[in-house]
Structure formats: structure tokens, C-alpha cells
Amino acid sequence: MYADIIIDITHEKLDKVFQYIVPEELKELLEVGMEVVVPFGRGNHETRGYVVGFSGKADYEADRMKEILRVEEKSIAIESKLVKLAAWMKESYGGTMIQSLKTVLPIKRKEQEAKKRTIRCILSEEEGKRKLEYYLGKNQKARARLLAALLDDGELDYGLVTKKLHVTASVIRALEEQGVLKVESERIFRNPFIEKSDKKNDFEYTKGQKDAIETFTEDYDEGRYRTYLVHGITGSGKTEVYMEMIAHVVAQGRQAIVLIPEIALTYQTVMRFYRRFGERVSILNSRMSAGERFDQMQRAKMGEIDVMIGPRSALFTTFPDLGLIVIDEEHEGTYKSEQTPRYHARETAVKRAELEHASVVLGSATPSLESYYRCEKKEYVLLKLTERAGSGAVLADVHIADMREELAKGNRSIFSDLLKEKIRERLDKKEQIMLFINRRGYAGFISCRSCGYVVKCPHCDVSMSVHNNGKMVCHYCGHEEKVIRKCPKCGSSHVGGFKAGTQQIESLIKKEFPTAGVLRMDMDTTRAKDGYENILSSFANGEADILIGTQMIVKGHDFPAVTLVGVLAADMSLNVGDYRSSERTFQLLTQAGGRAGRGERHGEAVIQTYSPDHYSIVNASRQDYAAFYQEEMAFRKLMGYPPAEHLLAVLMMGKDEKHLDMAADYLKEYVDRFCGEKLQVIGPATPYVSKVSDVYRKILYLKSEEYDMLVKIKNYMEKYIEINSGYKTLKIQFDFDPMSVF
Numbered sequence: 001m002y003a004d005i006i007i008d009i010t011h012e013k014l015d016k017v018f019q020y021i022v023p024e025e026l027k028e029l030l031e032v033g034m035e036v037v038v039p040f041g042r043g044n045h046e047t048r049g050y051v052v053g054f055s056g057k058a059d060y061e062a063d064r065m066k067e068i069l070r071v072e073e074k075s076i077a078i079e080s081k082l083v084k085l086a087a088w089m090k091e092s093y094g095g096t097m098i099q100s101l102k103t104v105l106p107i108k109r110k111e112q113e114a115k116k117r118t119i120r121c122i123l124s125e126e127e128g129k130r131k132l133e134y135y136l137g138k139n140q141k142a143r144a145r146l147l148a149a150l151l152d153d154g155e156l157d158y159g160l161v162t163k164k165l166h167v168t169a170s171v172i173r174a175l176e177e178q179g180v181l182k183v184e185s186e187r188i189f190r191n192p193f194i195e196k197s198d199k200k201n202d203f204e205y206t207k208g209q210k211d212a213i214e215t216f217t218e219d220y221d222e223g224r225y226r227t228y229l230v231h232g233i234t235g236s237g238k239t240e241v242y243m244e245m246i247a248h249v250v251a252q253g254r255q256a257i258v259l260i261p262e263i264a265l266t267y268q269t270v271m272r273f274y275r276r277f278g279e280r281v282s283i284l285n286s287r288m289s290a291g292e293r294f295d296q297m298q299r300a301k302m303g304e305i306d307v308m309i310g311p312r313s314a315l316f317t318t319f320p321d322l323g324l325i326v327i328d329e330e331h332e333g334t335y336k337s338e339q340t341p342r343y344h345a346r347e348t349a350v351k352r353a354e355l356e357h358a359s360v361v362l363g364s365a366t367p368s369l370e371s372y373y374r375c376e377k378k379e380y381v382l383l384k385l386t387e388r389a390g391s392g393a394v395l396a397d398v399h400i401a402d403m404r405e406e407l408a409k410g411n412r413s414i415f416s417d418l419l420k421e422k423i424r425e426r427l428d429k430k431e432q433i434m435l436f437i438n439r440r441g442y443a444g445f446i447s448c449r450s451c452g453y454v455v456k457c458p459h460c461d462v463s464m465s466v467h468n469n470g471k472m473v474c475h476y477c478g479h480e481e482k483v484i485r486k487c488p489k490c491g492s493s494h495v496g497g498f499k500a501g502t503q504q505i506e507s508l509i510k511k512e513f514p515t516a517g518v519l520r521m522d523m524d525t526t527r528a529k530d531g532y533e534n535i536l537s538s539f540a541n542g543e544a545d546i547l548i549g550t551q552m553i554v555k556g557h558d559f560p561a562v563t564l565v566g567v568l569a570a571d572m573s574l575n576v577g578d579y580r581s582s583e584r585t586f587q588l589l590t591q592a593g594g595r596a597g598r599g600e601r602h603g604e605a606v607i608q609t610y611s612p613d614h615y616s617i618v619n620a621s622r623q624d625y626a627a628f629y630q631e632e633m634a635f636r637k638l639m640g641y642p643p644a645e646h647l648l649a650v651l652m653m654g655k656d657e658k659h660l661d662m663a664a665d666y667l668k669e670y671v672d673r674f675c676g677e678k679l680q681v682i683g684p685a686t687p688y689v690s691k692v693s694d695v696y697r698k699i700l701y702l703k704s705e706e707y708d709m710l711v712k713i714k715n716y717m718e719k720y721i722e723i724n725s726g727y728k729t730l731k732i733q734f735d736f737d738p739m740s741v742f
């Protein structure tokens with residue numbers, strides 16, 4: 001027996017794995033992840049390494065190979081746990097061990113490291129307040145916003161100011177020239193002005209909050225490390241609950257990871273954590289260089305911080321004694337990695353917690369079907385926050401505009417009369433408006449504008465997509481039909497693909513409301529450097545009345561002056577030929593409702609749709625999660641989609657189309673032999689994007705009630721692919737329970 005050992009796990013060339021002989025006495029004992037001592041190099045220096053895998057055959061002459069000396073007995077190495085986690089990820093999601101290790105371990109790279117920049121207020125409090133009055137008087141909103149934040153907190157991270165407070169670099173420069181602030185590089189971000197306040201909140205927790213905290217702490221103190229789902233609308237006090245749980249864990253000398261989707265990691269949220277946990281908090285973000293990231297991981301490892309906040313990859317923070325992982329907005333698609341291994345942060349967090357005896361707390365206003373289903377099956381513990389906490393959150397009134405009726409009335413514009421009326425009202429009152437088209441991906445579906453009928457695949461119950469070749473195609477099974485010209489239900493000829501871009505909407509709005517200030521956020525306007533920040537900054541400054549955009553404007557941004565949100569085509573995300581489209585629509589619409597009226601002012605939302613009776617739209621307008629869940633889960637069970645069953649997508653890519661087709665057919669034939677009650681094979685089908693830069697794509701779906709079954713078949717396929725030379729020129733990726741179908 002031979003073991004693969006990596007010696008220096010901080011090295012960029014993690015791929016350098018050395019094979020060692022496993023001595024007889026270690027054969028029973030050795031496990032992946034274990035820290036071992038081996039002779040290394042010419043001088044055979046005793047060196048530590050980690051076991052990352054085993055094999056039965058030697059990669060080179062066995063008599064020249066060295067033996068492992070011993071297992072590092074008292075190893076508590078953090079890395080050892082992460083190597084174990086990597087092995088689980090490799091097994092559960094496919095790919096190589098190296099790919100998994102690179103995902104999980106912090107890697108040091110030699111590179112010019114970007115300097116950390118900090119903004120510090122250099123005015124006295126009195127001078128600062130006077131200056132703030134002045135800016136407010138002159139209506140210089142960005143300057144006022146920045147100064148107000150500095151007066152609160154003294155010192156701020158540069159990136160935080162530009163990205164989260166929506167203040168541009170030129171504003172910062174102007175204030176620096178006026179002697180208001182100083183931008184300092186080199187210093188490590190510290191917040192000397194933030195006193196860590198252990199003092200109790202000046203409010204009473206709601207009953208829901210109390211129960212949630214109590215359930216968690218009781219379990220935790222008795223060593224029951226479980227997974228919890230906190231279900232509560234925005235403003236129901238979830239973040240307070242997380243912070244209380246974190247404080248409990250930290251008080252016992254353990255650490256916590258908080259995952260928040262980057263886009264939802266607002267300035268306000270970050271500051272709340274700083275205020276509560278002071279300097280013992282650190283933030284990761286995706287713009288950090290590998291070096292900065294590595295430094296953060298070192299700090300975590302040395303015990304300098306207790307709480308790490310960040311997006312998906314913060315899950316792998318090298319804490320010595322991890323006690324809790326919080327995942328906020330757990331339903332977000334960004335928690336699934338799009339690179340091999342295509343891991344889901346939620347599942348991986350549960351696994352990491354299991355390996356380290358830690359708890360997991362998930363939170364959302366619109367939980368994923370997966371998590372809610374696990375609560376039903378008593379695998380997770382459901383913690384409900386039903387009361388509204390504090391004063392900030394009042395649910396918006398949501399109106400549904402039936403676009404079929406508008407057409408019948410003779411209104412052919414893309415705005416319903418109701419939406420137009422509400423926009424006019426807001427413009428008169430000088431309140432802000434967000435309009436978004438619920439658009440995702442590329443696929444156009446075909447629907448009838450008279451009756452709302454949507455063409456669906458006769459085999460799959462998902463909508464057919466229009467391809468450029470004049471055909472409608474099902475992305476699941478490859479079923480094709482010619483594009484229809486007449487509605488099969490009502491006979492109307494108003495059938496076609498729904499296509500409306502943000503640009504088109506902008507010009508229509510300008511025509512309808514010539515005096516309104518309009519900003520547009522899409523691929524075109526955000527391409528320029530800082531384009532994204534500049535648009536949000538102008539909107540926050542009140543330089544425009546209306547912001548038009550896609551989903552990206554809906555998530556995570558707090559604009560207190562927005563009191564109306566319009567969803568122009570709710571059906572867009574409903575009919576994208578994807579089994580998760582109803583879920584995504586429900587989430588988006590619920591969030592859109594939550595966007596309006598976050599300040600003291602009451603908000604409204606108007607949802608325009610051709611399918612006003614669809615359960616995702618009806619239930620989103622009523623903010624009724626439970627009802628939505630019931631219907632959606634029934635659909636998933638009926639069709640055997642996750643989480644009722646599991647789906648494995650095998651994506652195959654190659655330059656030679658004929659060869660790819662053949663290889664795909666052979667692979668299908670190979671897996672067909674495992675077909676039976678427990679496994680179903682669908683395809684190979686051509687994905688909507690059938691070719692990318694001259695590389696053709698094919699996809700195979702495997703469906704089973706048992707995840708382990710799919711893992712087993714994946715392992716067989718990996719072997720089959722490895723030994724058959726026909727697959728050498730192809731790239732093959734596995735995606736378990738994919739976030740969307742191709």
C-alpha cells in the first residue's frame with residue numbers, strides 16, 4: 001500500500017504529491033488528512049506532511065521509494081481537518097483531490113500585495129459636525145454620508161466606503177483635499193473608535209428570538225451540535241439571533257464563521273458585527289488578493305480573531321476550534337461553486353461542522369426547498385421568527401397587475417396602468433422607484449399574450465426554449481418542436497418569445513415620464529471600471545428618481561427613499577426551462593417586495609405578469625412561504641426533482657462534435673447498465689448553449705432517490721473515463737443537484 005503525501009500545503013504547487021510506502025504497522029491506522037512524518041529530500045530530513053490519498057500501485061520503482069516514519073500523534077493541525085474535508089468534497093462532488101485541496105487550503109503566492117487602505121477622520125467631533133451641517137445644507141449627499149459614517153466610527157476601510165457606502169473615489173479625494181480625512185495605506189485595518197460593546201441591547205428579544213437562542217444554547221451546551229434553519233422575514237431579527245449565538249460560542253473560546261452573499265454584505269451589516277465583536281472580527285471578500293487572503297487565514301489560525309465574515313469561500317477559514325457556522329440568505333445560488341469541485345457551501349458546512357463538532361445555523365426569509373425539506377424530515381431544526389422585530393420593517397403592499405387584461409383593454413405598452421399611476425404618484429412626492437425585469441440567463445420562452453399559455457415540453461413539464469434555428473427545445477430531454485405561430489389554447493396569434501431589455505425599458509420610461517431622472521444598471525452600463533458603484537452611488541445620492549435593472553438591483557441594497565418597486569415581467573424567470581424557476585421567482589418577488597419601504601415610509605410593489613394565478617406569484621404577493629412550499633414540493637416529488645430526488649448532471653465538452661456525440665452515447669450506454677428502480681438516465685441532450693468558443697457541449701442527467709447511488713456511479717464513470725482513451729480529448733464535469741439545468 002502507498003500513500004500520497006503533500007509536504008508544504010501553503011505552496012502554490014499543491015500538485016506536488018509524493019508517494020511513500022505505508023509500513024505494515026500503520027496500514028490499519030492511517031487515514032486521509034492525518035499528519036505524518038516522512039524522510040524528505042537528499043538528506044532525508046524528518047519532515048511533516050499530510051496524507052491526501054492512497055493507492056495500491058506504485059507510480060515509480062517501489063524499491064526506490066521511502067517509508068512513512070510515523071504518525072504525528074498529538075496533531076491538532078487545522079490543516080488535517082481541512083484535508084479530510086477536501087477528501088469528502090472530492091468524493092461527493094467529483095474532480096481530483098488536487099482541485100479539492102486548492103479549494104479548501106489557503107495558498108501563499110509570491111506576488112505584489114495590494115496595500116490595505118484606511119480612511120481616517122482628522123477633524124474634531126465639533127468641527128466634523130459643523131462640516132456635516134454644511135454638506136447637508138449644500139445637498140452634497142455623498143460627502144455627508146461619508147462624513148456621518150466617519151463621525152460614527154472614526155476610521156473606515158477604503159473598500160468598504162466605496163463598495164458598500166456607495167461613495168466614489170473622487171468624493172474621498174475631495175474630502176482629503178479639504179482636510180476632513182486622511183487616506184492611509186499600509187496600516188492594518190483596525191477600528192480603535194469602536195468599543196466592543198458587551199452591553200445588553202436596549203430592547204427585549206421577541207418570543208421567537210428568545211426561543212431560537214435558547215434552543216440553540218441548550219443544545220450547544222449539552223454537546224448536541226445540530227443544524228438549524230432560522231426562518232423569518234427581513235427585519236424579523238435574524239442577525240441579532242446569529243450574533244447572540246456567536247457570542248455564546250465565542251465566550252467558550254471557540255470561533256465562528258458567518259457566510260453572507262457578497263452582494264448582501266452591506267455596510268450596515270458589517271458595522272453591526274464590528275460594534276458587537278470589535279477587533280476580533282475580520283472580513284473576507286472576493287476582491288482580495290491571494291496574499292491578503294492568506295494573511296487573514298494566518299490571523300485566524302493564530303487565534304487573533306473569533307469571527308470571520310465573508311462569501312462562500314470564507315467557509316474554509318483556518319480556525320483552531322470552530323464552534324459555529326452561520327449561513328445567512330442560505331437560499332442564494334451563489335453558495336454553489338461553479339468550478340470543480342462544484343460544492344454547495346450549505347452541505348459542505350454541515351460536513352465541516354460534523355468533522356469539528358460544531359453547529360450550523362442557516363437563515364432566510366425564503367428558505368431553499370432543500371433546507372425546509374430537511375426540517376420536515378427532522379434532520380434540521382426549524383426556528384421560526386414570526387413577529388416583526390424593531391420598527392424598521394413593514395411589509396410592502398404587493399399588487400398584481402394582470403397583463404392579459406391590459407392587452408384586452410387595449411394597453412399594449414409594457415407598463416400596466418396601475419404601475420404608471422403609482423410611478424406618477426412617487427415622482428410627485430419625490431420618492432424613489434426601482435423597476436426590474438426578472439430576467440435570467442439567455443433562453444426565451446414562448447407564450448401567448450392573450451391568455452398567458454406557455455409552451456411546455458410534453459415529457460418534462462418545463463417550458464420549451466426558443467433556439468435560433470426556429471425550433472423549440474426542451475433542455476431536459478432534448479425534445480424538439482417547430483415554433484408555434486398560433487396559441488393552441490385560445491387561437492390568438494399574439495404568441496412569441498418575450499424579449500425586453502433594460503435599454504428598451506429606459507427609453508419607454510423616458511417617453512412616458514420625460515422629466516424623471518433615470519438610471520440604468522445592466523451589462524452595458526456596468527462594464528466600465530467602477531460603473532456598478534457609480535450608478536448605485538448616484539442613486540443613493542438622489543440624483544435620479546428611477547433605477548432600472550435586472551436582479552442585481554434587487555439584492556442587498558438599502559435605499560430608504562425607495563417606496564415603489566415594479567417588476568415588469570415576473571414570468572421571465574418563471575419560464576426559463578428550469579426546475580428551480582418557480583422557487584427562484586418566488587424568492588425574487590418576495591425580495592422585491594422587501595426592497596420597498598425600508599425607511600419610515602410605507603412601500604408598495606407592483607408585479608406585472610401574464611400568469612397571475614401561478615402559485616409562486618400568488619404566494620409571493622401574500623408573502624406566504626408555507627403555501628408556496630407545499631405546492632412546489634408536490635411538483636418536485638411528482639417529477640422527481642431535488643430535493644425529493646437527486647440529480648447528477650454530467651457535462652461533456654469537446655472540439656470534435658462527432659467524437660463528442662459518440663463519446664456521450666458510449667457513456668450513456670455504460671451508465672445504462674446500472675439503470676433500474678434506483679437510477680434513471682436522461683439524455684444525452686444538447687444544452688441551450690451547445691457550443692462555446694468552438695467547443696461543443698453535451699449533457700447527461702442521472703436521477704436517483706439516493707445521493708450515495710449517484711456518488712457511486714460518478715466514481716464508476718470517473719474510472720471508465722480514465723481508462724478509455726476516447727475521453728482524453730474531452731472535458732467532463734460533474735454537477736450534483738445543479739442550480740439550473742443547462
Ligand code: ADP
Nearest residue numbers: 203204205206234235236237238239240389390
Ligand atoms: P434580519 O436579520 O432578520 O433582517 P435584524 O436582526 O437585522 O433582522 O433586525 C432588524 C432591525 O431590528 C435591526 O435594526 C435590529 O437591531 C432590530 N431588532 C432586532 N431585534 C429586535 C428586538 N427584539 N427589538 C427591537 N429591535 C430589534
Ligand code: ZN
Nearest residue numbers: 457460474477
Ligand atoms: Zn423534455
Ligand code: ZN
Nearest residue numbers: 448451487490
Ligand atoms: Zn392563448
